[in-house]
Structure formats: structure tokens, C-alpha cells
Amino acid sequence: MAMRGSQHSPRIRGDFSVHLLMQIEMLRGDISHEQLSKKLGDVTERYLARYVAGKVHLLERDFYQLAEALSICPRVLAEQWAVACGLRVPPRLSDKDAVEWIRQRAYRHWRQYSRIARLPANRVPPDPSPMTIIREKYADILPRKAPRLSFGSHSSSKSTPEGRQQFARAYRMLVQFVHDGESQRTIGAMHGISGERARQLMVSAAYTWARRAGIELVGDRSVPFKNDAKLVKNLYAGLKFYAERQFAELETEGI
Incomplete structure (x- = not known):
């Protein structure tokens, strides 16, 4: 050469x-x-x-x-x-x-x-998304069934029927991303929303679940981009x- x-x-x-x-x-x-x-x-x-x-x-x-x-x-x-x-x-x-x-x-x-x-x-x-970090490092401990957590709040006492329903829906999307390997665009289409909206919901569900599980997702660079x-x-x-x-x-x- x-x-x-x-x-x-x-x-x-x-x-x-x-x-x-x-x-x-x-x-x-x-x-x-x-x-x-x-x-x-x-x-x-x-x-x-x-x-x-x-x-x-x-x-x-x-x-x-x-x-x-x-x-x-x-x-x-x-x-x-x-x-x-x-x-x-x-x-x-x-x-x-x-x-x-x-x-x-x-x-x-x-x-x-x-x-x-x-x-x-x-x-x-960009840093890997919280969903990607969970998929690569914590998939084995992410249950398929949504845990009883309130979506987007720090206290279960603030939970409302609407909040629980929204979290359950977002959590199902997170499971599809982590366990089923679906893309956010596909997940959004399956739920009748845009890929970006699906991403936003999954991010909230990911952080809510991780916080309750004692897992720090912010700044985790151990997962490949x-x-x-x-x-x-x-x-x-x-x-x-x-x-x-x-x-x-x-x-x-x-x-």
C-alpha cells in the first residue's frame, strides 16, 4: 500500500x-x-x-x-x-x-x-439509551409482567388509576424492546403512536423501574453505543x- x-x-x-x-x-x-x-x-x-x-x-x-x-x-x-x-x-x-x-x-x-x-x-x-442499557445488562432481572409501580412518580402513595395504566402500557413497550428486540418505531406502530412518543414512554418506564430496582442508568458508558x-x-x-x-x-x- x-x-x-x-x-x-x-x-x-x-x-x-x-x-x-x-x-x-x-x-x-x-x-x-x-x-x-x-x-x-x-x-x-x-x-x-x-x-x-x-x-x-x-x-x-x-x-x-x-x-x-x-x-x-x-x-x-x-x-x-x-x-x-x-x-x-x-x-x-x-x-x-x-x-x-x-x-x-x-x-x-x-x-x-x-x-x-x-x-x-x-x-x-450519544450515550446509550436507558432501554439499551437495560437490554444489555439487566434483561435477566427485568420481569415481563409490569410491577406495581406508579409511572413517573417517586412515591406509590401518589399512584392514580391513570398513572398505573400509563406505566403498565409504557412497561409493555419496554419489555418489547428489551426481551423481544423490537425497534421503537415498530413498538410505536404496534401501539398506535409515533416512534418518538414510544421512546419517551419507554425512557420514563426504564428510569422508574431502575430507580426502584436500585440501578443507576445515568452516565453508564459500559454499554456499547x-x-x-x-x-x-x-x-x-x-x-x-x-x-x-x-x-x-x-x-x-x-x-
């Missing part, structure tokens, strides 16, 4: 991220992909996958976490990444500045060629591709 020295060419839109992917594969040594996944942790792994996919820019936090996972000095990783892109980190820079130097060049390239970078609302993925599983899968598929390519090159060279 003839990309070195072509970092200014618009036809090579992913060279920084692609070269970082190649460096990860070359520098991981005897660390397996499974071990690398554990060392990166869920959050950094997903952000790295998003970066390689061109969805976000690589954060400083994630670069340092990547270097730690590879058991390599962050400056060395920065320098190797720069060399792969046909660049050279100025020797007088401190270790921290060297890391920022290559990150900023990668950022400018991403800003120049990424359509998503020009859409501020899309630069940071939408499409993250596919991006992470593609990340390791890319690493395996470069591993196979390295072996093929060695065989061609007769080593």
Missing part, C-alpha cells in the same frame, strides 16, 4: 488511521488480540475503533491508553506512527509534546477529509489483515 509521503493527497483519506492500525499490529508483539482488547478496556477500544472507522478523532487519553496496552512508551508509538506516515517528530519536543504533535497532524488530516468532522452534532456519539460492536469487529479484522499481510511479505522475501 503505497501511502508513505502521500499525506497531502485527498485520495488517501485514511492514511493516518490506517498507518496507526499497521503500527498497532507490528508493535503488539506476543500480545494476542484478546489480550489487547482487555488491556485497552471497553471505552478506549470503542473510541479507537471509531477513529479507525473515521467517526471521531483520536483523543489524547486513548492514545496513552493504547501505548500502555502495547507496553510501549507513548513517544515511541508517536514517532513510529509519524515515520509510517512519512513524517518526522522534531527531536527537541518533550515526550508529551511529541505525542500532541502527531495527534494534531492526524486531527488536521481528519478535519480536512472527514465529512463527519464538519458536523459538530455528530462528532460525539449503537453500531460500536460492528466497528470493534472491523478493528480486529483490520489488525488480522495486516498480520496476514506481514507473513505474506516475509514469505515473498524468503525469510
